[in-house]
Amino acid sequence: MSIKDPVNILLVDDQPAKLLSYQAILEGLGETLIVAGSAREALEHLLKKSIAVILVDVIMPDLDGFELAAMIRNHPRFQTTAIIFVSAVAMTDLDRLKGYEHGGVDYVPVPVVPELLRAKVRVFAELYRKTQQLERLNIELERRVDERTLELAQANAELERRVEERTRERETALAQVHQMQKLESLGQLTGGVAHDFNNVLMAILANLDLLARAVPETPKSKRLIDGAIRAAERGAALTSRMLAFARRQELSPEIVDVARLFSGMVEILRSSIGPGIEIQTVFEENLARISVDPNQLELAILNLTLNARDAMPDGGRLVIAARRETVAAGNLHGLNPGEYVCMTVVDSGIGMDEQTMKRAPEPFFTTKGTGKGTGLGLSMVYGLAAQSGGNASILSKPGVGTTVYLWLPVAAARMEAAPTTESALTVTKRCSVLLVDDDYMVACGTAAMLEQLGHAVVTAASAAQALEILQTDASFDLVITDHAMPGMTGLDLIRRIRSTKPRLPVLLVTGYADLAGGENPGVPRLDKPFRADKLAAMLAVVLKGASQDEPSDAAHSNAMPFAKSRANISIVK
Numbered sequence: 001m002s003i004k005d006p007v008n009i010l011l012v013d014d015q016p017a018k019l020l021s022y023q024a025i026l027e028g029l030g031e032t033l034i035v036a037g038s039a040r041e042a043l044e045h046l047l048k049k050s051i052a053v054i055l056v057d058v059i060m061p062d063l064d065g066f067e068l069a070a071m072i073r074n075h076p077r078f079q080t081t082a083i084i085f086v087s088a089v090a091m092t093d094l095d096r097l098k099g100y101e102h103g104g105v106d107y108v109p110v111p112v113v114p115e116l117l118r119a120k121v122r123v124f125a126e127l128y129r130k131t132q133q134l135e136r137l138n139i140e141l142e143r144r145v146d147e148r149t150l151e152l153a154q155a156n157a158e159l160e161r162r163v164e165e166r167t168r169e170r171e172t173a174l175a176q177v178h179q180m181q182k183l184e185s186l187g188q189l190t191g192g193v194a195h196d197f198n199n200v201l202m203a204i205l206a207n208l209d210l211l212a213r214a215v216p217e218t219p220k221s222k223r224l225i226d227g228a229i230r231a232a233e234r235g236a237a238l239t240s241r242m243l244a245f246a247r248r249q250e251l252s253p254e255i256v257d258v259a260r261l262f263s264g265m266v267e268i269l270r271s272s273i274g275p276g277i278e279i280q281t282v283f284e285e286n287l288a289r290i291s292v293d294p295n296q297l298e299l300a301i302l303n304l305t306l307n308a309r310d311a312m313p314d315g316g317r318l319v320i321a322a323r324r325e326t327v328a329a330g331n332l333h334g335l336n337p338g339e340y341v342c343m344t345v346v347d348s349g350i351g352m353d354e355q356t357m358k359r360a361p362e363p364f365f366t367t368k369g370t371g372k373g374t375g376l377g378l379s380m381v382y383g384l385a386a387q388s389g390g391n392a393s394i395l396s397k398p399g400v401g402t403t404v405y406l407w408l409p410v411a412a413a414r415m416e417a418a419p420t421t422e423s424a425l426t427v428t429k430r431c432s433v434l435l436v437d438d439d440y441m442v443a444c445g446t447a448a449m450l451e452q453l454g455h456a457v458v459t460a461a462s463a464a465q466a467l468e469i470l471q472t473d474a475s476f477d478l479v480i481t482d483h484a485m486p487g488m489t490g491l492d493l494i495r496r497i498r499s500t501k502p503r504l505p506v507l508l509v510t511g512y513a514d515l516a517g518g519e520n521p522g523v524p525r526l527d528k529p530f531r532a533d534k535l536a537a538m539l540a541v542v543l544k545g546a547s548q549d550e551p552s553d554a555a556h557s558n559a560m561p562f563a564k565s566r567a568n569i570s571i572v573k
């Protein structure tokens with residue numbers, strides 16, 4: 001009902017003539033007039049319609065006006081309906097009082113003064129309209145309050161959900177940071193230990209090599225020396241895995257065709273996992289080539305295969321797959337956006353529980369018992385992936401199996417394949433070598449190897465000492481320098497030598513990828529620990545490069561060819 005809509009006015013009287021006269025008086029109000037000739041008829045109208053004002057004759061034959069008013073008031077719907085009594089008799093104050101007690105709001109005497117009746121009815125009709133309007137506004141207000149309360153409750157629930165989500169995210173992020181910090185410090189520790197250990201192994205291997213040549217060969221001496229060399233090589237393999245975890249190994253990335261690399265090692269994998277395990281490969285056709293150190297990738301695949309073998313003591317299935325994937329920004333793997341090859345190594349073995357799965361990549365974490373596992377296999381895989389610009393992750397379920405994901409970046413088209421195998425050339429020329437190493441043990445071992453190869457050696461214990469020697473002695477054919485030395489590093493020394501003696505060949509020895517930002521030093525490099533044959537091969541390359549460079553200028557001598565022989569895979573078990 002709008003503010004202008006007419007309201008219903010009920011006129012109750014048993015005399016039709018009076019009803020007609022009331023109608024005539026009230027017509028001009030513009031309201032709807034309803035007439036009832038008896039109290040019963042009036043009640044019928046009341047039950048069907050909403051009535052704003054009731055005009056009741058006091059004296060009626062069946063039910064008088066007061067009784068009708070009392071009945072109306074008793075009904076909850078009509079407790080506020082305005083009832084006006086009209087009467088020619090019963091006009092005393094007592095009568096009026098009775099009328100008010102029965103629920104009347106006014107009393108109009110007969111003969112009716114038309115203006116008075118109209119004015120009274122108008123006031124109550126208007127009051128009714130206003131009350132209705134107020135009620136409607138009230139209902140609307142309550143509806144809006146309810147709506148708002150609901151919205152607020154929903155907003156509150158959403159806020160609480162977000163706070164919980166944020167708190168969870170923050171806790172997860174903190175746990176990840178904590179884990180990364182832990183791995184970082186473990187990496188530093190491992191890298192440092194591996195570096196020192198490498199030097200020790202270097203000396204042991206060098207001396208064993210010399211011993212093998214010095215001692216007359218008998219079956220017994222050969223067995224003993226070979227055993228010692230194998231043990232030292234096993235140690236070298238361990239340090240290399242430690243360096244891999246510490247992401248400080250020397251990597252020589254090449255363009256690698258995973259399928260081809262895999263086919264080259266499938267036999268060794270088959271023989272190392274035994275006949276009980278079936279190997280299946282699923283390589284995407286024309287799989288993109290990746291940029292990675294092939295030796296290290298072989299080692300990683302081998303480590304994963306051996307883990308799968310250990311997880312399937314009663315046989316099972318090993319699936320090695322690789323497919324190309326495009327990785328977008330903000331991906332779940334934490335990879336830089338770009339093109340990758342995702343390798344998966346899936347076994348149907350015993351799997352891992354949540355806790356083991358979380359700790360598996362940690363260095364030295366193993367469940368295989370003392371002497372059986374070093375706990376460096378997976379950490380090497382993770383280290384290699386990270387150092388190569390990729391990522392590794394594990395998904396495992398006890399009793400179902402394990403999947404290791406290895407993401408490696410697709411090689412940029414402009415990358416050229418590095419030269420591969422270089423046979424161990426022997427140098428016929430006897431050279432004068434300046435050997436620079438701060439580690440006495442290592443220096444002695446390398447010097448002895450060089451002498452064994454027929455070269456004359458002068459040793460310097462520091463870069464500064466080497467520079468002094470070079471100032472007074474111009475007879476050297478070659479400088480071999482360690483990189484990680486206190487004071488001046490091997491690379492700094494090489495830069496100084498380049499400025500005064502651009503044609504003097506140099507060889508950088510390092511077992512620790514601590515060259516700033518993994519920069520390419522532009523000089524031939526030999527990784528520690530090395531054996532006499534590797535040193536001989538390297539000297540051949542360096543000296544050959546130098547002789548080819550002979551007539552050229554200093555700039556050219558910076559780009560001497562460097563070939564690295566690819567190590568064979570040795571299974572450390």
Ligand SMILES: Nc1ncnc2c1ncn2[C@@H]1O[C@H](COP(=O)(O)OP(=O)(O)OP(=O)(O)O)[C@@H](O)[C@H]1O
Nearest residue numbers: 307308311351360366367373374375376377378402
């Ligand atoms: N495929 C797998 N299935 C079940 N558990 C595995 C699997 N791979 C790794 N693990 C669990 O993770 C641990 C760590 O693996 P990791 O390769 O680093 O070391 P390891 O295999 O114990 O020792 P190592 O590799 O030096 O022989 C394992 O001891 C094993 O508990």
Ligand SMILES: [Mg+2]
Nearest residue numbers: 303307377378
């Ligand atoms: Mg392992």
